[in-house]
Amino acid sequence: MACLLLPTLFITFHVLVSLVLGYSHHGNMCRSFCGNLTVDYPFALQPGCGHHGFRELLFCINDVLMLHISSGSYRVLDIDYAYDFLVLHDPHMSTCDAIILGGRGNGFVVEPWRAPYLNPTPDTVFMLLGCSAQSPLFQGFPGKHLPCRNVSGLGCEEYYGCPAWEIINPRRVGPVYGSGPPDCCAMPYETIRSVNLSRLDCQGYSSAYSLAPVKVSGPDEWAYGIQVKYSLQGSEDFCRACEATGGTCGYDIDGNSDLCMCGSWNSTSNCDSVHSGAFSYRRKWSSEVALAGLLIVAIFWRIQIILG
Numbered sequence: 431m432a433c434l435l436l437p438t439l440f441i442t443f444h445v446l447v448s449l450v451l452g453y454s455h456h457g458n459m460c461r462s463f464c465g466n467l468t469v470d471y472p473f474a475l476q477p478g479c480g481h482h483g484f485r486e487l488l489f490c491i492n493d494v495l496m497l498h499i500s501s502g503s504y505r506v507l508d509i510d511y512a513y514d515f516l517v518l519h520d521p522h523m524s525t526c527d528a529i530i531l532g533g534r535g536n537g538f539v540v541e542p543w544r545a546p547y548l549n550p551t552p553d554t555v556f557m558l559l560g561c562s563a564q565s566p567l568f569q570g571f572p573g574k575h576l577p578c579r580n581v582s583g584l585g586c587e588e589y590y591g592c593p594a595w596e597i598i599n600p601r602r603v604g605p606v607y608g609s610g611p612p613d614c615c616a617m618p619y620e621t622i623r624s625v626n627l628s629r630l631d632c633q634g635y636s637s638a639y640s641l642a643p644v645k646v647s648g649p650d651e652w653a654y655g656i657q658v659k660y661s662l663q664g665s666e667d668f669c670r671a672c673e674a675t676g677g678t679c680g681y682d683i684d685g686n687s688d689l690c691m692c693g694s695w696n697s698t699s700n701c702d703s704v705h706s707g708a709f710s711y712r713r714k715w716s717s718e719v720a721l722a723g724l725l726i727v728a729i730f731w732r733i734q735i736i737l738g
């Protein structure tokens with residue numbers, strides 16, 4: 431009888447400890463949905479969830495996922511968690527069907543602190559439209575040479591083939607301009623760093639990205655939008671370790687440091703750690719003492735049974 435009682439007692443105790451400490455694998459407390467998009471690490475819709483580099487970034491408004499940065503609001507069309515990029519849409523961005531001038535487009539400017547975390551991919555082309563000859567884009571190049579170029583096979587020469595250009599009849603120029611710059615100048619993001627239409631003195635812009643290795647035939651088949659790469663800047667390992675121990679990755683709202691949420695307690699490393707702050711250390715430690723105590727009692731009990 432005592433032989434059966436002992437394991438039962440042990441199992442019951444273990445389950446109790448697990449419940450109290452939140453060791454049992456609980457679901458992701460931060461994952462959410464907006465429309466048909468999953469919002470998951472490093473993104474989140476609640477403060478404290480996700481990675482701090484992406485805090486106060488995404489908002490779900492009437493089932494539409496919106497991204498807010500200093501240049502404005504964009505609709506998030508897709509989040510690719512496997513390849514770490516987002517696809518953004520700006521309603522005032524020109525496409526193959528419409529050229530939108532008047533400086534209404536957002537362009538793309540992120541807060542300096544967020545810049546390491548969010549950057550348009552090298553395969554994204556920015557086509558700047560109606561820029562003045564005084565634009566900083568064209569300064570510093572001797573002999574009126576142009577900095578414009580194709581990006582991943584996407585560029586203005588082909589873009590001019592769009593129906594939206596038919597009524598505008600664009601000024602095209604070669605690598606060197608005489609009377610004025612071209613109506614469209616394509617560039618990768620690295621060259622300009624921030625697409626601020628008023629600073630660049632441009633009327634509008636378009637952005638497209640290549641769906642390599644898919645070869646599309648013409649500009650009417652290009653993917654229009656801004657493809658933005660997101661980077662965790664070294665927090666990947668932290669989150670992997672946290673999730674492996676049943677935690678949910680988040681950050682400390684006050685200090686903006688990584689935090690592993692373990693149900694009833696938060697850890698600065700992972701949910702198996704005993705070195706993660708005085709509070710959690712004490713909890714884990716006291717349960718360890720209780721376990722050790724029980725073990726000793728059990729051993730004595732067995733000895734008594736054997737002797738008796």
Ligand SMILES: *[C@@H]1O[C@H](CO)[C@@H](O)[C@H](O)[C@H]1NC(C)=O
Nearest residue numbers: 464465466467493507508509
């Ligand atoms: C779901 O998202 C895709 C884009 O990934 C979109 O084309 C589609 O219309 C969306 N479906 C619904 C029901 O919102």
Ligand SMILES: *[C@@H]1O[C@H](CO)[C@@H](O)[C@H](O)[C@H]1NC(C)=O
Nearest residue numbers: 478680681682683694695696
């Ligand atoms: C854990 O951290 C999150 C995010 O900072 C916070 O919302 C939550 O209240 C914390 N939980 C505990 C038990 O301290």
Ligand SMILES: *[C@@H]1O[C@H](CO)[C@@H](O)[C@H](O)[C@H]1NC(C)=O
Nearest residue numbers: 500501502539626627628629
């Ligand atoms: C864009 O540039 C203008 C003029 O240089 C400046 O006033 C404005 O703050 C900039 N916008 C953003 C979003 O940085």
Ligand SMILES: *[C@@H]1O[C@H](CO)[C@@H](O)[C@H](O)[C@H]1NC(C)=O
Nearest residue numbers: 578579580583585586587588
């Ligand atoms: C861009 O590519 C087109 C052909 O697709 C070519 O005609 C044009 O000269 C290229 N432009 C630049 C600036 O290299």
